[in-house]
Amino acid sequence: MTKFISFLFHKLTEDEPSKVIEVSKSLFGRCLYSIKKASIPVMCLADLVKLSYTNSYKRAISITFDDGWDSDYKIAFPVLKEYGFKATFFITTDWINKKGYVQEKWLKEMSQSGMEIGSHTLSHRYLTRLSEDKVYKEFYDSRCKLEDILGKEVTAVSIPGGEYNGKIIKLAYKAGYKIIATSKPGINLAGSTLVNRIPIHSRTSLTDLKKIISFSPFFIFQLKSFYLARALIKKTFGIDDYLTLRNWIIK
Numbered sequence: 001m002t003k004f005i006s007f008l009f010h011k012l013t014e015d016e017p018s019k020v021i022e023v024s025k026s027l028f029g030r031c032l033y034s035i036k037k038a039s040i041p042v043m044c045l046a047d048l049v050k051l052s053y054t055n056s057y058k059r060a061i062s063i064t065f066d067d068g069w070d071s072d073y074k075i076a077f078p079v080l081k082e083y084g085f086k087a088t089f090f091i092t093t094d095w096i097n098k099k100g101y102v103q104e105k106w107l108k109e110m111s112q113s114g115m116e117i118g119s120h121t122l123s124h125r126y127l128t129r130l131s132e133d134k135v136y137k138e139f140y141d142s143r144c145k146l147e148d149i150l151g152k153e154v155t156a157v158s159i160p161g162g163e164y165n166g167k168i169i170k171l172a173y174k175a176g177y178k179i180i181a182t183s184k185p186g187i188n189l190a191g192s193t194l195v196n197r198i199p200i201h202s203r204t205s206l207t208d209l210k211k212i213i214s215f216s217p218f219f220i221f222q223l224k225s226f227y228l229a230r231a232l233i234k235k236t237f238g239i240d241d242y243l244t245l246r247n248w249i250i251k
């Protein structure tokens with residue numbers, strides 16, 4: 001059975017990153033080079049979920065982007081095309097055409113050249129804070145908006161801030177999604193529809209990336225442990241305090 005890991009990027013920069021969510025274009029390029037060198041197939045999530053249990057791939061990699069920054073089109077898209085890799089871009093639909101974010105025509109072009117476009121909800125509000133009706137609207141309306149733009153079915157969604165619970169997952173399926181991407185690190189099995197992803201940020205080194213590409217069980221276990229520790233802090237202190245604490249630490 002194919003095992004796959006999914007990278008989670010946010011914003012790419014031409015220069016050195018100045019914010020935690022940023023990754024330099026050069027590190028991104030080296031990441032793709034290392035994947036190519038390891039001869040691991042890169043697939044978008046829609047293709048991975050369709051893989052049969054008896055396919056011949058032992059391992060695969062998915063590359064995803066959250067939020068819908070303009071670097072999706074300006075930086076990531078050309079580099080991905082150079083390597084012939086298909087990635088998944090999760091777009092916050094209220095931000096489309098705004099300064100610093102993707103434009104409608106770019107999304108069409110990316111989709112037409114084989115990139116997968118998914119939803120990152122309407123407004124990027126943390127879903128655990130909203131009523132069920134509002135969560136459903138965030139999922140459903142953003143899917144319709146993307147389908148109108150692209151003229152094709154949108155089947156994947158990623159959860160803003162990685163904040164979810166069982167109820168939110170159910171509402172995502174109800175709103176028509178087949179794949180739900182989280183920010184929880186881990187290795188996935190092809191066919192799984194709740195996808196763990198490994199967040200890559202300004203502090204991720206090339207050595208870390210190579211460990212992820214080699215599916216290092218120890219390194220991925222470490223990432224999972226950090227994630228669980230952070231989740232515990234969030235639960236204990238509340239998300240606002242957690243964000244203040246995080247901003248203070250990474251300042």
Ligand SMILES: [Zn+2]
Binds near residue numbers: 161
């Ligand atoms: Zn986000």
